[in-house]
Amino acid sequence: MVVLELDRLSCHFELTPGFVDRVIKRKPPSYIKAVERLSIAIGEKEILGIAGESGCGKSTTCSMVSGLLDPTEGDIRFRGKSILGLRGDAIKDYRRSVQMIFQDPYESLNPRFRTVDIVAEGPRALELWDANEIEQRSLAMLDAVGLPSGKYAERFPHELSGGERQRVGIASALVMEPEVIIADEPLSMLDVSIRAGILDLLREMQAERGFSSLYVSHDLSILGNVADRLLIMYLGQAMEIGPAEEVIRNPKHPYTRALIGAVPIPDPRSRRAIPNIRGDISKPIDPPPGCRFAPRCPYADASCSNTFIEMETGAGTLHQAACHRLAEIDNAGS
Amino acid sequence: MTEINKDPLLSVRNLGVVYETSQGPVHAVTDVSFDVQENEVFGIAGESGCGKSTLIKALLRLLPDNGVATADRCDYRGSALMKMEGEAFRKEILWQEISMVPQSAMASFNPVYRVGDQVVESIQTHRKASRAEALERASELFDVVGLEPGLLKSYPHEFSGGMRQRAMIAMALSLDPGLIIMDEPTTGLDVLVQERILRRIREIRAELKSSIILITHDIAVIAEMSDRIAIMYGGEIMEQASTIELFENPHHPYTLGLKNAFPSITTMGTELISIPGSPPTLIGPVQSCPFAPRCPFDDAACHAANPAATEIAAGHVVRCVNYENSAQFRSLAKEKSTWLS
Ligand SMILES: Nc1ncnc2c1ncn2[C@@H]1O[C@H](COP(=O)(O)OP(=O)(O)OP(=O)(O)O)[C@@H](O)[C@H]1O
Numbered sequence: 027m028v029v030l031e032l033d034r035l036s037c038h039f040e041l042t043p044g045f046v047d048r049v050i051k052r053k054p055p056s057y058i059k060a061v062e063r064l065s066i067a068i069g070e071k072e073i074l075g076i077a078g079e080s081g082c083g084k085s086t087t088c089s090m091v092s093g094l095l096d097p098t099e100g101d102i103r104f105r106g107k108s109i110l111g112l113r114g115d116a117i118k119d120y121r122r123s124v125q126m127i128f129q130d131p132y133e134s135l136n137p138r139f140r141t142v143d144i145v146a147e148g149p150r151a152l153e154l155w156d157a158n159e160i161e162q163r164s165l166a167m168l169d170a171v172g173l174p175s176g177k178y179a180e181r182f183p184h185e186l187s188g189g190e191r192q193r194v195g196i197a198s199a200l201v202m203e204p205e206v207i208i209a210d211e212p213l214s215m216l217d218v219s220i221r222a223g224i225l226d227l228l229r230e231m232q233a234e235r236g237f238s239s240l241y242v243s244h245d246l247s248i249l250g251n252v253a254d255r256l257l258i259m260y261l262g263q264a265m266e267i268g269p270a271e272e273v274i275r276n277p278k279h280p281y282t283r284a285l286i287g288a289v290p291i292p293d294p295r296s297r298r299a300i301p302n303i304r305g306d307i308s309k310p311i312d313p314p315p316g317c318r319f320a321p322r323c324p325y326a327d328a329s330c331s332n333t334f335i336e337m338e339t340g341a342g343t344l345h346q347a348a349c350h351r352l353a354e355i356d357n358a359g360s
Numbered sequence: 361m362t363e364i365n366k367d368p369l370l371s372v373r374n375l376g377v378v379y380e381t382s383q384g385p386v387h388a389v390t391d392v393s394f395d396v397q398e399n400e401v402f403g404i405a406g407e408s409g410c411g412k413s414t415l416i417k418a419l420l421r422l423l424p425d426n427g428v429a430t431a432d433r434c435d436y437r438g439s440a441l442m443k444m445e446g447e448a449f450r451k452e453i454l455w456q457e458i459s460m461v462p463q464s465a466m467a468s469f470n471p472v473y474r475v476g477d478q479v480v481e482s483i484q485t486h487r488k489a490s491r492a493e494a495l496e497r498a499s500e501l502f503d504v505v506g507l508e509p510g511l512l513k514s515y516p517h518e519f520s521g522g523m524r525q526r527a528m529i530a531m532a533l534s535l536d537p538g539l540i541i542m543d544e545p546t547t548g549l550d551v552l553v554q555e556r557i558l559r560r561i562r563e564i565r566a567e568l569k570s571s572i573i574l575i576t577h578d579i580a581v582i583a584e585m586s587d588r589i590a591i592m593y594g595g596e597i598m599e600q601a602s603t604i605e606l607f608e609n610p611h612h613p614y615t616l617g618l619k620n621a622f623p624s625i626t627t628m629g630t631e632l633i634s635i636p637g638s639p640p641t642l643i644g645p646v647q648s649c650p651f652a653p654r655c656p657f658d659d660a661a662c663h664a665a666n667p668a669a670t671e672i673a674a675g676h677v678v679r680c681v682n683y684e685n686s687a688q689f690r691s692l693a694k695e696k697s698t699w700l701s
Pocket residue numbers: 039040041058059060079080081082083084085086087129310517518519520521522523548549
């Protein structure tokens with residue numbers, strides 16, 4: 027069954043123009059099209075990984091799904107019902123069911139709260155359990171993420187390292203017992219051994235409670251391990267989707283190929299190959315129609331800049347890429 | 361430690377940092393000594409909470425009120441950083457000579473000013489430059505970190521996490537400092553953008569002959585960038601050596617465990633060997649090897665006293681009483697059973 031469905035979801039930001047541009051030169055406003063017609067369905071207990079270029083719209087997608095940001099176009103459905111325009115108790119219920127782990131643990135933790143109170147804040151606001159039980163569960167959750175509560179419960183965020191803060195964020199999402207977890211780079215500041223512990227915890231809770239998850243990360247080796255399916259984005263557009271291991275082992279889209287080719291390996295004698303992409307940097311302001319990777323794609327032709335391909339991204343669908351020249355690229359590549 | 365003829369750019373001896381907390385003193389950094397040479401990338405790796413950010417905050421005198429640093433020596437080009445007048449330190453050293461990309465890069469911009477104006481202001485505060493010149497320099501720097509110069513007009517909240525991190529790297533490069541300290545500069549970046557930025561930083565560094573202290577838990581990045589590496593655990597440097605030496609002739613059991621546990625895209629699907637147990641909480645003074653409780657090769661001596669740092673070859677320093685058995689450790693460390701018993 028589909029738990030969460032994003033239906034041709036878009037989010038456009040108007041850039042704040044300066045006074046001169048706006049009033050004197052009367053320039054039309056510029057837009058960053060952070061997310062463009064993104065459709066995905068996430069199944070029961072499914073973990074959907076999302077990776078892509080920095081600035082490609084991953085966090086924006088997470089915010090829209092969490093109900094923190096309204097889409098410019100499109101719809102988000104939770105168990106078949108649209109969440110846009112939910113009010114009162116309905117949006118409260120939704121916000122409890124869907125918990126977000128924020129990307130930046132330096133911004134997202136209330137600096138005036140002790141760690142135990144940060145974790146307990148959600149359950150207290152919604153009066154999920156009695157006061158004593160909330161306290162006990164919060165302390166247990168701190169222990170579970172590797173912050174022994176005897177030593178960490180009383181600390182304030184500024185007394186924690188980056189990775190310790192990140193784990194407080196994870197604890198405060200998990201303590202809510204959500205049905206969906208939106209995890210935006212949840213482990214980026216953690217080293218491998220602590221990571222392994224948290225991933226085990228997530229797997230355990232997943233087996234016990236069976237939540238679904240959107241899992242954003244730049245670390246393809248983690249995604250290959252935890253995600254069922256993997257979505258690759260570039261400048262707001264979906265480029266490729268498929269079973270996670272399959273996408274990593276046999277990438278189809280030229281962008282995915284370049285991305286996976288650039289993963290460094292831990293060996294000082296190896297050098298990363300210069301990636302097979304054109305140009306230098308992506309230009310998010312007022313992007314062209316058609317495939318946004320085209321200006322950097324070594325295989326692009328004139329037709330690419332006006333062909334926008336929407337993939338069939340329903341739950342469980344096969345490995346596919348939003349590129350209409352895959353056959354030619356395969357021939358050129360091998 | 362062997363003193364190399366040429367004076368190091370930065371020389372630190374026996375640095376310690378203690379935080380006072382309601383649970384007692386946290387010994388976040390203990391007895392840390394290292395040199396950073398001119399034109400060198402010095403990498404620091406280690407687990408979350410092992411004291412990496414604290415170490416550099418101590419160097420830059422940015423510790424919070426409850427943190428106290430002590431050191432026998434902490435010299436940058438011959439001037440004692442910790443003894444300088446506060447005013448002189450801020451004017452002559454901070455940003456000008458030693459710049460920093462903090463781990464909280466995402467939260468270090470002022471939310472009410474455009475990002476470009478903040479870069480321009482930083483340049484104009486320290487250099488004689490017209491606004492146009494400073495703006496030109498800011499666009500160059502944005503290009504270095506892969507941001508479209510049009511984005512100079514954006515406000516910090518209009519940037520993604522990785523874009524803010526890159527803008528902070530641009531800031532840190534803006535004054536051509538002698539030493540750039542980067543605390544987890546690439547955690548928020550995809551590998552393509554990361555590859556590009558690291559390549560450009562290597563080029564700039566070669567041109568300017570500046571040095572870098574690079575802190576990251578990403579072993580692949582540290583291997584790619586660093587000339588020398590220090591591995592920290594529980595507030596101490598467990599091992600330091602040139603990058604090749606550290607990878608090919610590691611001595612400390614913790615270094616061996618860290619290397620085992622590192623996932624790589626080529627090993628996807630194979631089981632990684634991780635180090636069981638959890639890191640020390642650093643409360644109270646260190647009276648034994650901090651790694652002993654998790655070390656598969658520990659003996660009575662490890663628990664009796666904190667081992668001293670020993671220089672086993674030129675520039676290769678190990679803090680382990682049993683370093684002479686490292687050949688045996690290296691082969692045993694590859695077996696999963698070693699770490700489980
Ligand atoms: N409030 C906003 N106003 C204007 N533009 C915004 C806003 N929030 C995000 N953007 C822009 O939208 C694009 C997508 O940002 P988003 O934060 O979703 O990226 P991301 O994929 O999470 O990147 P990262 O991996 O670097 O965190 C970026 O170009 C960013 O500049």
